[in-house]
Every structure is written in C-alpha cells, then in structure tokens.
Amino acid sequence: xxxxxxxxxxxxxxxxxxxxxxxxxxxxxxxxxxxxxxxxxxxxxxxxxxxxxxxxxxxxxxxxxxxxxxxxxxxxxxxxxxxxxxxxxxxxxxxxxxxxxxxxxxxxxxxxxxxxxxxxxxxxxxxxxxxxxxxxxxxxxxxxxxxxxxx
Numbered sequence: 001x002x003x004x005x006x007x008x009x010x011x012x013x014x015x016x017x018x019x020x021x022x023x024x025x026x027x028x029x030x031x032x033x034x035x036x037x038x039x040x041x042x043x044x045x046x047x048x049x050x051x052x053x054x055x056x057x058x059x060x061x062x063x064x065x066x067x068x069x070x071x072x073x074x075x076x077x078x079x080x081x082x083x084x085x086x087x088x089x090x091x092x093x094x095x096x097x098x099x100x101x102x103x104x105x106x107x108x109x110x111x112x113x114x115x116x117x118x119x120x121x122x123x124x125x126x127x128x129x130x131x132x133x134x135x136x137x138x139x140x141x142x143x144x145x146x147x148x149x150x151x
Contacts, residue, residue: 002104003031005097005133007089008065008082013109013118013140016147018068020138021107023151026076033103034068035083036061037092058084090123097133106133112140 004021008014018034025032038057065082072078085092097103108124110117117125121137128135138147 001029001031001102003033003100003102004105004107005033005035005093005100005103006107007093007120008034008036008061008068009120010064011109011111011118013111013138015109016138016140016142017107017109018072019144019147020136020151022068022072022076022078022080023147024105024107025078027151030104031102032072032078032080033083033100034065034080035085035093035096036065037089038084038086039089040087054086089120090127093120093124094127094131097131103133106131106135108135108137109140110137 004025006014006017006021008018021032024030038054038061061084062082065080069080069082072080083096085096093106097106106124108118108121110121116122117137124131124135125137142150
C-alpha cells in the first residue's frame with residue numbers, strides 16, 4: 001500500500017500537513033506514516049541524564065502523535081503508524097524514505113510567518129531532485145474547508 005509520509009514536530013504548520021495527508025489517504029485508499037525525529041543535541045549530557053531525556057522526548061512525541069492519530073481514525077478512517085528516529089531531521093527523513101519503498105509522497109507544512117516556509121521545507125526542497133518521491137507542501141494557513149475541497 002502506498003503511504004503518505006508526514007513529519008511530526010512542534011510547528012503550527014504540522015497540523016495542516018497532518019490533515020492533508022489523512023484526507024488524501026482516506027480518499028485514495030492509502031496509508032499515513034508519521035515520522036518524528038529527535039535531534040541528537042538534546043542528549044549531550046551524562047549518559048544517565050541523556051537516557052532519561054531521550055525517554056521523555058519519546059513520551060512527548062507519542063502523546064502528540066496520539067492526538068493526530070485519534071482524529072485520523074475517527075474522522076478519516078485512516079490508521080496511521082508512528083516512527084521515531086534520532087539524528088538530524090533532513091538526514092533521517094531522507095534515510096527513512098529510501099529505506100521504505102511503500103512511501104509514495106512526502107507531505108510538509110509551510111510556515112505562515114514572514115521568516116519563510118520553514119527549515120524543513122527549505123532544506124528538503126533544495127534536495128528534491130534527489131528524493132525518490134514527490135514532495136507536497138501544504139500552506140500552513142489553509143482553512144479546514146479549503147483542505148477538504150482540494151483533497
């Protein structure tokens with residue numbers, strides 16, 4: 001089954017990317033895979049402290065993910081899967097896509113502030129020619145109604 005890969009982070013634009021991926025998956029019979037990347041610099045402490053921080057980061061991600069997963073299951077009839085990786089975001093996203101041939105589309109949310117579309121969109125669009133899948137960039141300020149209309 002083809003899957004939409006969407007990135008879970010703390011950005012506001014993540015919400016519209018999640019919505020878009022779930023709506024498209026629902027309408028096309030595809031799946032949704034949610035990828036969260038924990039940056040390595042969060043654990044540059046003593047080994048014991050780093051392990052505790054790593055576990056806390058995983059727990060935060062799982063709680064955040066479950067909010068989206070419940071909405072996907074209840075509203076869109078889609079059962080998403082969660083993958084958590086550790087490392088640099090772009091490197092981990094690229095590696096995950098290359099390791100998983102069932103991923104058909106990478107869905108990213110674009111920021112709405114004056115600083116640009118966001119670091120992931122900027123970095124991944126520069127390497128888009130090397131990706132084995134297309135990227136869909138979802139504007140962060142699209143309304144739910146507009147998202148429903150275009151999916």
